[in-house]
Amino acid sequence: MTSIHIKNAFVATMDKQKHVYPSGEVLIEDDHIVEVGKKVKPPRSPEYTLDAENKVVMPGFINAHTHLQQYFRGVYELMGDFFETNLPLEGYRREEQMDTLGAASCAELIYGGCTTSMLVYTYPDGWAKAVNEAGNRCIIAGDIEHVDLEKLSVGVFEYLPDKRDKAIKRATDLYTNWHGKAAGRITTIMCPKAPDMAEPEVYHKCKDFAEKHDLRMTTHLSQSMREYRQVMKLYGKTPPQHLYDLGVMDEKLSGAHLTYATEKDIQLVQKTGMAILHCHAVENPLNMWIDRGIPVGFGTDDYFHNMNDLLREVRQGQMTRARLVGGADSMINDSRRTARPSFYDLLERATRGGAEALGIADKVGSLEPGKKADIITINMLNPYLTPTREPLTSVLLYANPGDIDNVICDGKWLKKDGEMQTIDIKKALTTAQKTCDAIIDNFFEEHLDQKKIWQCEFPY
Ligand SMILES: [Zn+2]
Incomplete structure (x- = not known):
């Protein structure tokens, strides 16, 4: 012992x-x-x-919703359009590159005190290998989306059956190969990426698989106007109403963002007991969600995994929102003492609250006898x-x-x-830099319009 x-x-x-x-x-x-x-x-x-x-x-941070988009740092934040640049760029990643990228990503999470992350990634097997070696705890999903990302960059949704089948296989293989492994540090979750990026059949297949193997599910939900419009166009309802009608919304589901959720949508969330994973959208009515007893966790989501900064962003976002919608339920009311969410509330959401939202609060999220030493x-x-x-x-x-x-x-x-004890940080970061440069160079070679924009902005 x-x-x-x-x-x-x-x-x-x-x-x-x-x-x-x-x-x-x-x-x-x-x-x-x-x-x-x-x-x-x-x-x-x-x-x-x-x-x-x-x-x-204190307990290690629970990063309740994130991806590995930091590979495109220095492009992501600079190029004009998410759909013209960033989503197509994601299509240039290759499965085998996780051999050189995984350690760098684990290093970022561990360095910043994220002992647990819920991470959604296209190539989950390589990521699981990295987590296994690095020693952190991770709930992993192979995300399932099956649209043509190149066509989506010009606003066209085309659903690809072959892409869907491969993604479902990666997600279910992940369960077979990794669920409960690394002394239980690695568990898996099913993730249809979003209601506009995955058709109803995918949600049903994921739900069936999750029920059969006692897994939870997660998805992006009401994240963007693009998603909202596409779901409205296809099904004539809001994204949460669509998932509710599909029968996948329950206490084992967590949805990231809910930024464009209507009052009725939030009532469905409440009624079903699903959790919300809040990232950094200024628009989100965080206090209202918490007041209604909805489990809410925080996630870094995209190109950084710094929970300290995320917490400050969330606080700043809520202050900005309060100024926009009025001060009654705000952080800018007269008393700092009663302002909400309080500093303690925010830390709680980044630890035990996140664990509750992900259904793992019996194991992690607080320092109590019997819980994991995170x-x-x-x-x-x-x-x-x-x-x-x-x-x-x-x-x-x-x-x-x-x-x-x-x-x-x-x-x-x-x-x-x-x-750092389990990762050679210099080696991890320098090899990851080379791999990311190769991915981005390859993308620019095949997207000369994007390369031209880049070279105009950054001629050095
Ligand atoms: Zn996300």
Whole structure:
């Protein structure tokens, strides 16, 4: 049996009772937490004692909805049109490239304290291999969409049966090969990508497979006006109403975004018990969802996986929204004390709330005896974090991934005293850079119009 004794820490358990121990301890044995409190009873000689003076100790972040789009960082944010550039660019990825990309992606998640991620990716098998080696926890989906991405760039939806069948096979093979593997760190989930990108038959097949194997489902839902219009055109209803009528909306479904959901759509969400995965859309009425008891998790979604920044973006987004729609239910009312969501609420959503939305709160999301030992420590001895009277508020407002100096997942160190333990970070990042350059060069060679735009903007 291995044991880690963390002491002298500011411990934020993020449990339902909101227990915080300003000078507290945590005891880990093997892969789980044994004790949390002011004092614990460590074995006579624990394998490791972490003196966490000046550190906040809390559960690892739950990144509840994300992809591996960071491969196109430096293009994604710059090129004019998502559908003309970014979606077609995604079509240039190849399955075998995960051999050089996976470690870099795991490094980003681990470095930023995401011990658990729910990740949707076209080539999930290679990603599962990377997670297996890196030591983080991941719920993985092979996303199933079957439109011609090149035609979609000019607004034409053409559904491709061959593409659909291959994607379904990747998703079901993923379950067969990886579900419950890596000591349970890897689990799988079914993901028809979105109601405009996957036909009803795909949703039904996914639902059947999920029920047969006791899996959950996730999908993008009411993410864009393009999706809204296409679903309206095909089925004469809103995307949530469409899924409700297909019989796939229930408490085992989580939907990302819901940005264009109507009041009636949200009533369906409430009625069925499905969860919402909120990313960073300013328009989303986060407080309203939370007030209605809808499980809500937070996800980084696209080209960065920095939960600290995401939390600040969510807060800023809600403030902007409040200014637009009025202050009554807002973050800009008179009292900072009553402003919502509170700083603590946001951290809670990024930990236990995310776990609840993904149906894994019995295992992770808070520091409680019996739960998995997925823990991060935040070094507060930085000039922008100390002095402070309330460390959690400062973590929310000012902390960065570099301040997260220890990341423990399943009782094992993935980052220790600031150093990555399971990934050769220089090798991972430099090889990923070469692969991404090759993908983007290939895309530009075959899309000379896009290359021309790029060269005008960035002649160096
Ligand atoms: Zn997404």
